[in-house]
Amino acid sequence: MAHADVVHELLVRYLDAWTARVLHSPRSVAYTQVSASAYDAAGAALAAARVFAEFADRARGRTLALDVACPDEATAERVRGAVAAESGIAPGVVRLTVTAGPSPVLMESASVFAYLDHHGEEPPTAATLGTLAGRRGLEVLVRGPAVALDAWPWRAAVELVARDASAETVSFAAGDERALAVFKDELWALDEYAGIRYRDPGDAEGTLLDISLRPALGPLRRAVCGHLGGGARTLAQLRAWALTGTIYRADDVTRAVTELHHSGAVLRQPVGGRLTAATMLSLA
Numbered sequence: 001m002a003h004a005d006v007v008h009e010l011l012v013r014y015l016d017a018w019t020a021r022v023l024h025s026p027r028s029v030a031y032t033q034v035s036a037s038a039y040d041a042a043g044a045a046l047a048a049a050r051v052f053a054e055f056a057d058r059a060r061g062r063t064l065a066l067d068v069a070c071p072d073e074a075t076a077e078r079v080r081g082a083v084a085a086e087s088g089i090a091p092g093v094v095r096l097t098v099t100a101g102p103s104p105v106l107m108e109s110a111s112v113f114a115y116l117d118h119h120g121e122e123p124p125t126a127a128t129l130g131t132l133a134g135r136r137g138l139e140v141l142v143r144g145p146a147v148a149l150d151a152w153p154w155r156a157a158v159e160l161v162a163r164d165a166s167a168e169t170v171s172f173a174a175g176d177e178r179a180l181a182v183f184k185d186e187l188w189a190l191d192e193y194a195g196i197r198y199r200d201p202g203d204a205e206g207t208l209l210d211i212s213l214r215p216a217l218g219p220l221r222r223a224v225c226g227h228l229g230g231g232a233r234t235l236a237q238l239r240a241w242a243l244t245g246t247i248y249r250a251d252d253v254t255r256a257v258t259e260l261h262h263s264g265a266v267l268r269q270p271v272g273g274r275l276t277a278a279t280m281l282s283l284a
Contacts (some may be wrong), residue, residue, distance in 0.1 A: 118144030
């Protein structure tokens with residue numbers, strides 16, 4: 001369950017930040033979950049329900065909705081029971097819809113966050129992703145095999161690697177750069193779970209990284225050098241690239257570039273002064 005613990009905390013932390021943000025708009029708020037297997041469907045739905053329970057008094061008459069699609073009716077019944085018994089949500093405060101079937105439920109006129117749990121199953125179908133991508137402003141978190149999230153401009157994936165070397169992929173996508181930045185912040189701010197480390201899917205060396213607010217930068221330094229091999233870039237361009245091209249945050253790029261410059265691997269223009277967004281960087 002080590003992987004599940006990390007995914008649950010990441011889901012809760014990001015959903016908490018997302019709900020606080022979207023409640024500033026007049027739209028209703030909906031969490032949509034599609035579980036391809038019975039594994040952890042109730043656990044994820046319960047985690048989301050507890051977040052909504054914390055925001056119930058701030059909804060100001062708007063709907064808070066939990067829409068969960070399960071692989072079968074038995075799983076759907078377990079989800080209903082878990083949310084009713086353990087979420088702390090008062091009856092009538094949150095609209096709960098639990099169905100047996102693969103199709104996501106998208107509430108009209110609502111801000112929607114979607115969680116797709118495909119642990120041990122095939123990735124989401126193109127039809128499912130197309131339905132989600134067609135919804136303006138929708139953000140999605142995917143657990144399971146890596147998926148193509150090209151319909152969203154801001155996206156990233158991370159591998160969660162346990163002590164026994166078993167790994168799971170978690171992917172995130174949004175239409176807003178700030179949403180991805182928040183996701184990355186929450187990713188590195190998680191509690192350190194015994195035996196779970198991160199791995200960047202794009203790192204050819206497969207370096208395992210401890211969960212830390214100041215992660216080791218070896219894979220990022222290599223990635224920056226590889227990216228600069230295609231030509232000089234400004235610091236702003238490198239920071240934006242790293243959000244989608246690596247598992248690191250934009251601020252980590254500034255640290256990595258500083259280290260690379262001090263080591264002589266990277267040149268900068270102008271050569272002196274403080275690093276700024278317009279500072280031009282190139283390989284030595």
